[in-house]
Amino acid sequence: MxxxxxxxxxxxxxxxxxxxxxxxxxxxxxxxxxxxxxxxxxxxxxxxxxxxxxxxxxxxxxxxxxxxxxxxxxxxxxTGRAPLEAAYLGVDLGGDELAFRCNLVTISDEKMADYSAGHISSKEAAILIAELNKELGSASVSFYPGVSYRHLVVLKGGQNMQDLLQAICSPPHDILGQPIKKFLPKGKGTEQLASLMERSKSVLAPHEINKVRIDLKENPANMIWLWGQGQKPAxxxxxxxxxxxxxxxxxxxxxxxxxxxxxxxxxxxxxxxxxxxxxxxxxxxxxxxxxxxxxxxxxxxxxxxxxxxxxxxxxxxxxxxxxxxxxxxxxxxxxxxxxxxxxxxxxxxxxxxxxxxxxxxxxxxxxxxxxxxxxxxxxxxxxxxxxxxxxxxxxxxxxxxxx
Ligand SMILES: [Zn+2]
Structure with a gap:
């Protein structure tokens, strides 16, 4: 009892x-x-x-x-960190879907300068995440806004599901100051993840919000970092x-x-x-x-x-x-x-x-x-x-x- x-x-x-x-x-x-x-x-x-x-x-x-x-x-x-966060955000994962934590981070000289993009406000972040969803989202890729620098990407795994679950993704707070190239997602089928991360740079870097952040001497959110993936836990x-x-x-x-x-x-x-x-x-x-x-x-x-x-x-x-x-x-x-x-x-x-x-x-x-x-x-x-x-x-x- x-x-x-x-x-x-x-x-x-x-x-x-x-x-x-x-x-x-x-x-x-x-x-x-x-x-x-x-x-x-x-x-x-x-x-x-x-x-x-x-x-x-x-x-x-x-x-x-x-x-x-x-x-x-x-x-x-x-089963992974992201599905737990998805539950809170009210994102109900289907059996063929997996969630990734999507950090907004600051990259400087191709190194991980800040895992939190200067603890960016949720309000600024929501605008950037919406922009990412517009530019990079698709039938199998969706971005969801969370709090501050902590957001979510949901992928329809398809045939790749098991590979993506097994992919080695590094938490950005563990690689501060290190070259990001060494820590991009590794394993079978992870080109898709690395490519999303790479493409996020060109969506984020020129964005008005980041221009203002740089003017204010705040860290810009100039890249996304995907990690912590998993399926819905029971x-x-x-x-x-x-x-x-x-x-x-x-x-x-x-x-x-x-x-x-x-x-x-x-x-x-x-x-x-x-x-x-x-x-x-x-x-x-x-x-x-x-x-x-x-x-x-x-x-x-x-x-x-x-x-x-x-x-x-x-x-x-x-x-x-x-x-x-x-x-x-x-x-x-x-x-x-x-x-x-x-x-x-x-x-x-x-x-x-x-x-x-x-x-x-x-x-x-x-x-x-x-x-x-x-x-x-x-x-x-x-x-x-x-x-x-x-x-x-x-x-x-x-x-x-x-x-
Ligand atoms: Zn911690």
């Missing part, structure tokens, strides 16, 4: 928060240096553990990691699996898409941007509101991950502190001293600022609330967690948390 009657279950995920010891910080991690009284309180009054959210043979990405956290074994359910709902009602709160389509596919309510919070300036307080309030008539809430904050990708140490520490103060704080404020809740805090994966990409390292987990015994730690950090003898296989953790 999962979920005792009237219990509330809260999961808080600071994306990519985990890091590595940094020389500049005297060998400490950003999480160790950041002021995090609320997360430390959870550890002191609960359990500190380790978890592996990225199973062997899978790339360390937020889709895989968040499926794990939600209790879905990625080896069983993961997953049981959260209710079917755990018998609980719940909601997901996030700024990013991927997490909202996962929520939608597993039947959680997707709650949109005004000012939730997926970036440093996200509306932290609004998310915390939305989580508390969501729990009034639901058993479970999953709150995802992207800002910590973006700071890692940008190699911005100061901002990484700042976003961790904001997460602690403005997300964890209000939740504790509401539930501290009560016995009808459980709280789980864990990054989905590490995004070390020195590496500027995700790693598959074990991550730290804090859990407190009804029936969770203390295991003697007092601070939430990667190093402390290494000393903990409690270890979870990522997708099995939800099971323990809800029982």
């Amino acid at each position: 999962y979920g005792a009657k009237l219990m509330k279950y809260i999961v808080l995920v600071p994306d990519g928060m985990a890091d590595e010891p940094i020389e500049q910080l005297g060998g400490k991690t950003p999480l160790e240096v950041a002021e995090t009284p609320n997360m430390d309180y959870c550890v002191a009054n609960g359990l500190l553990a380790r978890a592996r959210t990225i199973p062997s043979n899978l790339a360390p990405a937020s889709d895989v990691a968040n499926l794990s956290i939600l209790g879905y074994d990625p080896h069983k359910y993961y 997953m049981p709902t959260f209710k079917e699996k755990f018998g609980l009602t719940g909601a997901v709160i996030s700024a990013v389509d991927l997490i909202k898409g996962i929520g939608k596919i597993i039947g959680l309510d997707v709650i949109n919070v005004e000012g939730a941007t997926g970036y440093y300036d996200t509306n932290y307080t609004g998310k915390a309030q939305a989580a508390l509101d969501a729990l009034k008539n639901r058993d479970f809430v999953f709150v995802h904050v992207e800002a910590t991950d973006e700071a890692g990708h940008n190699g911005d140490l100061r901002m990484k520490i700042a976003t961790i502190e904001r997460f602690d103060k403005m997300i964890v704080g209000p939740v504790l404020e509401e539930f501290k001293g009560r016995s009808d809740f459980r709280l789980l805090i864990m990054p989905d994966h590490a995004t070390p600022v020195d590496l500027r990409r995700h790693t598959a390292d074990e991550i730290c987990v804090a859990m407190m609330g009804y029936g969770i015994a203390k295991n003697g730690f007092s601070a939430f950090s990667e190093k402390e967690a290494k000393k903990s003898d409690v270890f979870f296989e990522g997708h099995q953790l939800m099971d323990v948390f809800l029982r």
Whole structure:
């Protein structure tokens, strides 16, 4: 049996928060240096553990990691990132279709200068995506606009389907500063993908929006980058699996898409941007509101991950502190001293600022609330967690948390 009657279950995920010891910080991690009284309180009054959210043979990405956290074994359910985002965008994939994540990126000297085209606004991006659809779209190729730099291309696979599914496509945030030629899609039948990417340059580069962006010294969206492909996944709902009602709160389509596919309510919070300036307080309030008539809430904050990708140490520490103060704080404020809740805090994966990409390292987990015994730690950090003898296989953790 999962979920005792009237219990509330809260999961808080600071994306990519985990890091590595940094020389500049005297060998400490950003999480160790950041002021995090609320997360430390959870550890002191609960359990500190380790978890592996990225199973062997899978790339360390937020889709895989968040499926794990939600209790879905990625080896069983993961088909690719784009179909999860497609679900959120309301794009229903047919059996012969596959979705690709389509980033708007900035290329400079044929190198990947920016995976986000300067975090281009959704409004500007929608115009560019419409233009791409007009110029490059066809009966078998469709562009769909998403949020900021994150968009979607749906291809009718035809005979090529299996080859395209197997194609090796590099996430653009993993190849920053590198020559793009080395990382164009590889494998049988991928000429079509490389050609779409190549042709996007001549549609995007001369576009008025990019001229203005360059004038404003913003990174232009001068190419598309296709990756993360997959077919529509088949997953049981959260209710079917755990018998609980719940909601997901996030700024990013991927997490909202996962929520939608597993039947959680997707709650949109005004000012939730997926970036440093996200509306932290609004998310915390939305989580508390969501729990009034639901058993479970999953709150995802992207800002910590973006700071890692940008190699911005100061901002990484700042976003961790904001997460602690403005997300964890209000939740504790509401539930501290009560016995009808459980709280789980864990990054989905590490995004070390020195590496500027995700790693598959074990991550730290804090859990407190009804029936969770203390295991003697007092601070939430990667190093402390290494000393903990409690270890979870990522997708099995939800099971323990809800029982
Ligand atoms: Zn990331």
